[in-house]
Amino acid sequence: NAGVMQNPRHLVRRRGQEARLRCSPMKGHSHVYWYRQLPEEGLKFMVYLQKENIIDESGMPKERFSAEFPKEGPSILRIQQVVRGDSAAYFCASSPYDSRRSPLHFGNGTRLTVT
Amino acid sequence: DAKTTQPPSMDCAEGRAANLPCNHSTISGNEYVYWYRQIHSQGPQYIIHGLKNNETNEMASLIITEDRKSSTLILPHATLRDTAVYYCIVRADQAGTALIFGKGTTLSVSS
Numbered sequence: 001n002a003g004v005m006q007n008p009r010h011l012v013r014r015r016g017q018e019a020r021l022r023c024s025p026m027k028g029h030s031h032v033y034w035y036r037q038l039p040e041e042g043l044k045f046m047v048y049l050q051k052e053n054i055i056d057e058s059g060m061p062k063e064r065f066s067a068e069f070p071k072e073g074p075s076i077l078r079i080q081q082v083v084r085g086d087s088a089a090y091f092c093a094s095s096p097y098d099s100r101r102s103p104l105h106f107g108n109g110t111r112l113t114v115t
Numbered sequence: 116d117a118k119t120t121q122p123p124s125m126d127c128a129e130g131r132a133a134n135l136p137c138n139h140s141t142i143s144g145n146e147y148v149y150w151y152r153q154i155h156s157q158g159p160q161y162i163i164h165g166l167k168n169n170e171t172n173e174m175a176s177l178i179i180t181e182d183r184k185s186s187t188l189i190l191p192h193a194t195l196r197d198t199a200v201y202y203c204i205v206r207a208d209q210a211g212t213a214l215i216f217g218k219g220t221t222l223s224v225s226s
Contacts, residue, residue: 004158033213033214035216042216042217042218042219043153043159043216044216045213045214045215045216048213056213089156091158091159093158093159093214103149103161103164104161104213104214105161106158106159106160106161107158108157108158109156109157109158
């Protein structure tokens with residue numbers, strides 16, 4: 001049973017370009033969460049999605065960042081016009097339909113470097 | 116969600132038990148205690164969770180005090196590979212609530 005898959009593992013973008021990070025949840029999981037970890041800092045919640053719905057985006061920056069989890073395919077975290085401060089590790093986690101007492105399972109992240 | 120307090124760092128000798136404390140004095144009745152760890156540059160790894168009873172699995176044991184205001188994660192025989200940042204998190208029993216991570220405890224296991 002494959003775990004949470006994130007790709008790419010490493011992504012390099014120049015300032016002003018777009019970054020697209022993909023997350024395939026574990027089989028049977030319909031809840032996806034995105035977290036960001038800046039260098040030498042803790043994990044910060046960004047957004048929580050279910051299929052085709054954004055449930056909680058309280059941690060998302062107001063501009064340039066968006067997330068989706070379509071009916072088919074992976075969840076996508078999109079960062080437009082990247083800046084150096086976006087350089088971080090971005091982690092995705094998933095949980096089953098009834099997530100109330102189920103642990104979140106994390107992928108190994110995408111490391112974004114903005115040059 | 117209730118806040119947690121953990122010591123910033125702890126040391127443990129290889130082969131000995133590592134006991135990681137966590138205070139969550141404002142925990143409410145429907146909040147579970149979760150423990151995760153993050154080994155350098157990897158994604159957080161789920162360890163264990165509980166509500167009020169003590170729990171044990173193949174990785175660790177979780178001891179929750181009767182008043183639920185604190186808990187202890189026990190790694191019975193720590194190895195060098197257990198060196199990581201350990202996070203204690205309380206999470207409401209509501210559909211789809213996210214985990215909110217604090218600073219955690221950096222556990223260093225040495226030979």
